[in-house]
Amino acid sequence: MAPDDIPTPPRDRPALPDRRAFMAAGMLFALAPGAAAQQTLPGHKGDQGMYGLIGRMIAAPGKRDELAAILLEGTGGMPGCLSYIIAADPAHADALWITEAWDSRESHAASLKLPAVQAAIARGRPLIAGFDSRSETVPLGGHGLAAAAAVTDPT
Amino acid sequence: MAPDDIPTPPRDRPALPDRRAFMAAGMLFALAPGAAAQQTLPGHKGDQGMYGLIGRMIAAPGKRDELAAILLEGTGGMPGCLSYIIAADPAHADALWITEAWDSRESHAASLKLPAVQAAIARGRPLIAGFDSRSETVPLGGHGLAAAAAVTDPT
Numbered sequence: 592m593a594p595d596d597i598p599t600p601p602r603d604r605p606a607l608p609d610r611r612a613f614m615a616a617g618m619l620f621a622l623a624p625g626a627a628a629q630q631t632l633p634g635h636k637g638d639q640g641m642y643g644l645i646g647r648m649i650a651a652p653g654k655r656d657e658l659a660a661i662l663l664e665g666t667g668g669m670p671g672c673l674s675y676i677i678a679a680d681p682a683h684a685d686a687l688w689i690t691e692a693w694d695s696r697e698s699h700a701a702s703l704k705l706p707a708v709q710a711a712i713a714r715g716r717p718l719i720a721g722f723d724s725r726s727e728t729v730p731l732g733g734h735g736l737a738a739a740a741a742v743t744d745p746t
Numbered sequence: 747m748a749p750d751d752i753p754t755p756p757r758d759r760p761a762l763p764d765r766r767a768f769m770a771a772g773m774l775f776a777l778a779p780g781a782a783a784q785q786t787l788p789g790h791k792g793d794q795g796m797y798g799l800i801g802r803m804i805a806a807p808g809k810r811d812e813l814a815a816i817l818l819e820g821t822g823g824m825p826g827c828l829s830y831i832i833a834a835d836p837a838h839a840d841a842l843w844i845t846e847a848w849d850s851r852e853s854h855a856a857s858l859k860l861p862a863v864q865a866a867i868a869r870g871r872p873l874i875a876g877f878d879s880r881s882e883t884v885p886l887g888g889h890g891l892a893a894a895a896a897v898t899d900p901t
Contacts, residue, residue, distance in 0.1 A: 679883065731842075
């Protein structure tokens with residue numbers, strides 16, 4: 592494959608039908624319990640490492656701002672959350688990038704049980720049209736993580 | 747295109763030859779002056795909005811940790827940098843995800859001129875084998891941005 596031919600996800604329409612899209616989107620900001628129990632990935636620090644997610648969600652047409660607001664309102668103050676940033680995709684009027692960093696995979700899984708997160712899922716579901724990218728990561732460090740950790744985990 | 751056939755970048759080898767790879771990688775954490783002067787993207791807040799980057803870099807075989815360390819050392823305390831997180835890709839032994847949020851496109855462009863960033867480019871160049879994903883974003887908000895901003899921009 593030539594470098595210029597690197598395939599990329601389609602940018603002009605949702606890539607998944609509604610039901611599957613929600614399942615995938617739900618896994619991004621509220622990983623399903625079954626998925627949380629999967630084996631530890633071969634990351635930098637193993638079980639003791641941080642846990643991250645990078646994904647792109649497609650909102651229903653014209654609903655990006657509304658969906659972003661729901662995600663932002665429903666995901667503040669989550670224990671162990673080191674970074675949670677919602678960004679618009681300037682190349683796609685309905686796409687949102689969501690990047691997350693957690694102190695552990697377990698903290699991310701535990702966030703599922705927070706009433707605010709569950710409420711965000713319920714409110715956001717009808718506004719999600721698709722989901723075309725999702726990658727787990729093992730954050731190694733950087734700027735913004737420690738300051739955020741101090742806010743969410745004062746111990 | 748069927749949902750199951752969504753193409754994704756190759757995960758098992760660098761996607762770009764060395765010279766082009768460095769050019770692309772350099773654009774991620776130190777956008778070239780010419781690129782910085784490009785037209786403003788149709789983002790959420792236009793010129794006054796935040797500016798973000800999400801990209802995946804492929805290190806030379808076995809050099810991921812070394813490259814990550816260089817990126818982390820060379821990019822601390824950049825004015826206007828709201829978040830800069832380096833993460834390992836658990837699915838690719840040599841891949842790093844880099845996610846950035848800045849208070850403006852201009853702050854990101856200005857960071858190019860910082861001696862520490864220029865030194866990081868020079869040190870990191872031989873360790874970069876490829877670069878297979880790069881997306882600009884317009885961060886809308888989230889957790890970790892404000893705390894980071896207070897550290898880098900005390901005014």
